[in-house]
Every structure is written in C-alpha cells, then in structure tokens.
Amino acid sequence: MVVQDRIEREISIAAPVARVWEVITEPGHVGAWFGTDGKPAELDELRPGGRMVVDHGEHGVFPMRIVAVEPPRAFSYRWAPGFPGAEVTEDNSTLVEFTLRDEGVGTLLRIVETGFAALPAEVAARKYEDNSGGWTHMAERVRDYTENGGKLPG
Template identity: 55%
Template sequence: MNKEHVEKDRVEKEITIAAPVERVWAVLTEPEHVGSWFGQGEPTPVDLRPGGTMILDHGEYGLFRTTIVEVDPPHRFSYRWASAYPGEQAVDGNSTLVEFTLVPEGDGTRLKVVEAGFASIAIPEERRDTASYESHEGGWTDQVVNIRKYAEQLPA
C-alpha cells in the first residue's frame, strides 16, 4: 500500500472545547443534541449501546443508519457510517468507522475525531462528492467546529 493510499484512508481532527467532558459526551450521544449539530434540528433516534442504531439525518444527502460499535461514557464513542449508501444499515464492508475520544483538559475537553476505512469500501461515482475521503476531510473540519460551538453555548 503506498503512502498516499494510507493517508486517504483516515481523517483525523482534534479540537479543544470550553465545556466539561460530560457535556461534550451528551452533545455526541443524546438525541436532541445530535439532531442539532449534525442533523436537521429534529431529535436523532439513538439506541446507545454496542450494536444499536443511531439514525443521522443529513438532509438532502439522505438518512444514515449508523451501527454503534463502542460506548464508554464519557470518554469513547464510535459507530460505523455507510455514507456512500444512504438508507442502508452500516456494516463491515459498506462503511467507515467514526471514533470520538474525549479527554478532560483543565475545565474543558479535547475532542479527537477519527474516521477510517475509506480505502476498503467501494464508493459509487454519484456518491463521491459526499462520501469520499476528500469530502469527509472537509466535512469533519466543519463539524468539529459545530460541535464546539454547540457544546459551548449549552447552559451548564
């Protein structure tokens, strides 16, 4: 595997949020919060357990049935996301793995987001603009800022 191929398999973003770990955890996992920073403002259905489903409403791009992989409150949360296949349940073979790691930093939180597995899935040509490594590299740049702004404006 060449170096460029490896680099295009994994998106990593880190951001510091002026909010406690517990609040950032709630923002990432509770229906009303996920629906606000990621979705269309409506509560997101979340079955918060390994094997459970969280449905992400990405508006014009479709509904995504993620499969929750790890729930370790309030430090680690991960799910599989079939961003190239709206409507399908995310499973091995059609999805990437999105991992959130939350670490207390003073009164705030350092949030790390990693999405990996782009190189191992087939992305239909008509979905490349919204499901490719390149689109998610930019997408997560925006989303971590959305998460920070949203978490910081919530009442303590």
C-alpha cells in the same frame, strides 16, 4: 489509485467532558449539530450493537451501528457515508471514533474516521474528500453548539 484511509480532527471545547459526552451521544443534541433540521436522531439504545439514525439533510438519512460506548471518554459507530439510507455492512461502512480528554477547564475532542480504502472504488476517494472537510466543519459545530448552550450561532 491509492485512497487515503484516515481522517483525524481535534478541537478544544470550553466545556467539561460530561457535557461534551452528552452532546455527541444524546439524540436531541446529535440531531441538532449533525443534522440540518434539528430533528433528534433516532436511537434504539446507547450500547454496542445499538442503532442510531441521523437525518443529514441534503446529504441523506444515515443509519449507524454503534460499536463502542465508554462513558464519558469514547464513543464509536459505523456508518455508510457513500450510501444514504443503506444499512451498515462491513463492505459499505467506515468507523467513526470520538475520544474525549480533560484539557484544563475544557475538553479535547478527537474525531477519527477510518475505512475508506475498503469502500467500493467508485465512492472511496470522493467520500474521503467530502468527509475530510466535513469533519472539520462538524467538529466546529460540536464546539459551537456545546459552548453556546445547545444552540448553533447564526
């Protein structure tokens, strides 16, 4: 069975790049849109090699290893989406990349996740499917949170 290896999502956000950058990198904001209970993400330092931990509610707690930080345009990390609580390794993780681009008075946010084909066979296809829908939902949450002054509707 061939596993799809790349998820790509783009969303326009009615906010400047600097604001969207804050929302995708600052622990309090990340915990609000990515988490389910609003607790800030844990972050040792926003730098390549840094560690962030996000509580994704019923899906588990996920340690992440930061790969790139290029304010305010690009941010990426590796995480182990099929292995809640597990530290990131090359064998259990995918790469998530956020790219921000000026779009008139707003920002175009692009999210790309790759590496599913390298995951163990028992989780690869399932995590691709889960995350494919998940990133659509999360992109909308980033947009809604950013456009609503740091609050999610509802």
